[in-house]
Amino acid sequence: MEALFYILKVMICSGVLLGYYYLSLKDKTFHHYNRFYLLFSILISLLLPLIRLEDFTIEVNQNIYMLIDTVQNFSPSENTNTxxxxxxxxxxxxxxxxxxxxxxxxxxxxxxxxxxxxxxxxxxxxxxxxxxxxxxxxxxxxxxxxxxxxxxxxxxxxxxxxxxxxxxxxxxxxxxxxxxxxxxxxxxxxxxxxxxxxxxxxxxxxxxxxxxxxxxxxxxxxxxxxxxxxxxxxxxxxxxxxxxxxxxxxxxxxxxxxxxFGYARRILALPVVFTVAFAYMVNAKNKEIAKTNLEIEKVVSQIKKDTIRPNANEDLFQEQLKKGELYNEALREDHERISKISEKISEKSAEIQKLVKAKKTETAEFEAKQNEIEALSDQIDEIVNSEKYKKNLKALEDHYSNVEKYYDSPEFKMKIAEAEKKAKEAEAMVNSPEFKRKIEEAEKEAKKAEAMVNSPEFKRKIKRVEKAARKAEKEARKIGEAAQHDLETFYKDAEKKRQDAVKKYAEDKQKLTKTIELSRREYAFDEKFPKSRDYEKKPLTETEKELLKKEAKKIQDLNQNIPNKNNFAIFRIDNSLNKIVDVHGAEVKAENNKKSPVGKTALFMISVDVPELYVNGKKVSREEFMAYQSDPKDINLPANIKVFKVDRVAGSNNRSYAKRMEIITY
Known part of the structure; x- marks a missing residue:
């Protein structure tokens, strides 16, 4: 039977998930997401029915087992399930x-x-x-x-x-x-x-x-x-x-x-609906169990009374029970009406609380809600103060008063004495040699288990496991420290290299400026080429032209010696992806991960002066890596690089340096 219910639940779950797909996701262009939604729908429909609602609800009254046992004792044992x-x-x-x-x-x-x-x-x-x-x-x-x-x-x-x-x-x-x-x-x-x-x-x-x-x-x-x-x-x-x-x-x-339309917003609506539905089912089940527990308590109470009541008064006792049931039924109808009205009062109170929070206590809506609550309270007062309700309540009190008289009778006391006698017999059984022998055997087994736990062999095994765990922890710590040291060393070297480059650039610039000044004085540049000279009337001579060409060539040669000039390259890419970690290995959120516009290839210029270069997961030389660079005039050509990955190490000065670059091709 459980297997049949499971199959039915699977079909219902898969139908609901597929129905949501047809209503919200079908024929939309986010095909990748729809593919995995449908695959996960199968998985969810197979696993969700395995969740037992009973694991989230209150427990059924334990007296149910006593009730079942009583019913089975009075029912003929027939093989009806064959x-x-x-x-x-x-x-x-x-x-x-x-x-x-x-x-x-x-x-x-x-x-x-x-x-x-x-x-x-x-x-x-x-x-x-x-x-x-x-x-x-x-x-x-x-x-x-x-x-x-x-x-x-x-x-x-x-x-x-x-x-x-x-x-x-x-x-x-x-x-x-x-x-x-x-x-x-x-x-x-x-x-x-x-x-x-x-x-x-x-x-x-x-x-x-x-x-x-x-x-x-x-x-x-x-x-x-x-x-x-x-x-x-x-x-x-x-x-x-x-x-x-x-x-x-x-x-x-x-x-x-x-x-x-955002795919996540559509998908997130589904778990919200499931959660609300599940909470509603749990709440409904709890109410049902609570009501069942009350009925079980009443029935078991009646069974207990029926078990120990005097046989001579059986007919009278049955008549009293029937009367009690009639009174209970009459009062139950009134109590259900009161319960429903109370629920409405709770709903109205919640609405009033919202108005109070919104500071709308002076509005007509607030006054109307108050009037509704007063009207509902009047309905409860009308039920409680009715002659019918008072009559049934008085009759029920009289009924329980008559039942209590039975418990004061000699016959009832005789039954109590018999129960005490059976309790003494149970105590004698507990103190019997047979029972004590079983207890001793259980204690013996417990001591044997304790001895095994305290044995040298078991302790040696525990120590070996602890030793292996400490060794693994030590190795992991060692690897982590080595990785951190590697990151710190790389960052320090990169920072020093940057500072040296800045210093070298400043020196080269100063040298270039000084060289230009010396050349100008050597050739009397300002006297030969004054700002006031009219070059139309007095054009450059061949000697002057040669002098200017020579000076320009000298400046060009000096400018080409500036470091890092040849370390930059241009690539045609579709995506760039930066991953930044600090010197401790913790990832830092990167805000510059970008995707090129659809239909247009991005030209990506970057310095490739990094220690680790990869292409499709394989480490390569700088020359092999530079083979993928492009010319700026190729901007309209399709991208030859799918993803350009850069792994950087960041320090406390808000600077990061590329440690690893990888090209992922199509």
Whole structure:
């Protein structure tokens, strides 16, 4: 039965999550987020039903076990669950057999793909296994395997677009999504919502691939891509075929503009709704349990009274109980009415509190709320002061007074004496040799466990574990100190290098100025080329021209000796990413991580005078790194660098120095 309830809960959860997707997220352009929302919807729908509401509610009255025991003692023991269990066994067996069939079909499909890998010749293109086939359902991809149709020319414009489309499936690992979906829909084949989620994720895969394969929403190029291949209608499991259904939707999505509404705001609405709903269910369950506990207490109290009351007065006692139930029922109706009115008063009081906080006590709304509360209070007074309520309350008090008389009777006292006798018998049993022997055995086992804990061998093991833990802690501290020392040393060296460069620049500048002044005096520059000279009437002589060229060449040579001039390079990038840590290794928030505008490549100029240079995770020389630099005139060319990463170390003077640079290419 629990398994059936779990399946129903899974279907409800998956239906709610999918319904929210259809209402708020479907056909929007944030496909990456929708992909993971749908995948997590499956996970949440499988895990959420495992949460037990009972773990968050109040406990049921423990007297329930006494009540169950009493009912079982008076009920004939019949095997009523045999047929019911048989039905469940047959039903779940059928579900399991069908699930095994679908799983087998999926496994067979994967074996079929592996057979295709051995059937066709493999080529390696940029780490991708490329197979040229004559399959009607090609091209399609499976993990890092791409099965191509021979009728499509690879080097043609259409062929390149289709190849780029399939490469997106491979790069974004869409095969993993498809395998998960195949397994889930095989096991839970009876859940229609999982099949709809599978269809939506497959469509999102195509949206992602189409967007990257077809530039600038060129639907004409996309249509040509579709006409370039023929789809047979059969699809291998866990593959990403280029041609699939929903072609009209794919064309429409390519023409759609970017969705502007914040994705996080839409997603965050869902957990809020779930939290409120869960809190409401817990509150409702608590009220139900509280009401049940009250009923259990009353029933158990009556059972106890019935157990010890005198047999001679049984009929009279039953009559008194029935009267008490009638009075209780009459009063319960009035109490329920009072309870509902009290809830309304609480709601109105809360509204008045809001008005008080808003300082609106002098408004007509505040006065109206007060009048409503007074009217509700009058209703409670009317119920409590009614003749019917007073009559029932008096009758109930008389009823309990009559019941108390039974407890003062000799028969009741005899029952108490019998209970005390049984208690003494229980005490005698506890003091019996058999019971004491069991206690001694338990104590013996406890001492044995204590001796094991206090044994030298156990203590040696504890010491070894503690020693290993201290050693690991020491090594970790040593590694951390070494890393911190490395950062501090790097920062000090970089700071000293900067100060030396500033000093050297000032010296070179002074030297250049001094050299220019000496040259001017040596050649009597101011006398030969006075400011008042009219160069139209008295143009430069050949000797003067040679003198000026010589002086300019000298200044140019001095200027080229300025340090760090050749350390700067220009790169064409799409993204730059800075990570800054202080000398202790703690990360500092970077505010200059930027992305270039869509459709425009950023020219990124930076000094590459850093100790560590990497390209796609591999350490390279400065010459290899500089091979990726660009000329400023290439500003309109596409970016050749996907991400330019810079790891910096910051000090207390608000300066940071690049310690590591890495280029991530496409």
């Amino acid at each position: 047929h019911e269990n048989l039905y469940y066994t047959v039903a779940f067996s059928v579900l399991g057999i069908i699930s095994v069939y679908f799983l087998g079909k999926f496994i067979y499909g994967t074996f079929k793909i592996h057979e295709l890998k051995t059937k066709f010749e493999r080529e390696n293109i940029e780490g991708i296994n490329f197979y040229r086939t004559d399959l009607t359902d090609a091209p399609f991809s499976y993990f890092k395997n791409l099965f191509w149709k021979n009728s499509i020319t690879l080097n043609s414009e259409i062929g390149k677009q289709i190849l780029k489309h399939e490469m997106v499936h491979i790069e974004q690992k869409h095969t993993f999504d498809k395998i998960i979906l195949e397994i889930i829909t095989s096991v839970f084949w009876f859940n229609p919502f999982y099949h709809l989620i599978k269809r939506e994720i497959n469509l999102i895969h195509e949206y992602l691939a189409d967007k990257k394969a077809v530039k600038q929403s060129d639907t004409r190029a996309f249509a040509q891509m579709l006409l370039a291949s023929h789809f047979s209608g059969t699809e291998l499991p866990a593959t990403s075929p280029f041609l699939s259904s929903n072609l009209k939707k794919r064309l429409t999505m390519l023409q759609k503009s970017q969705t502007k």
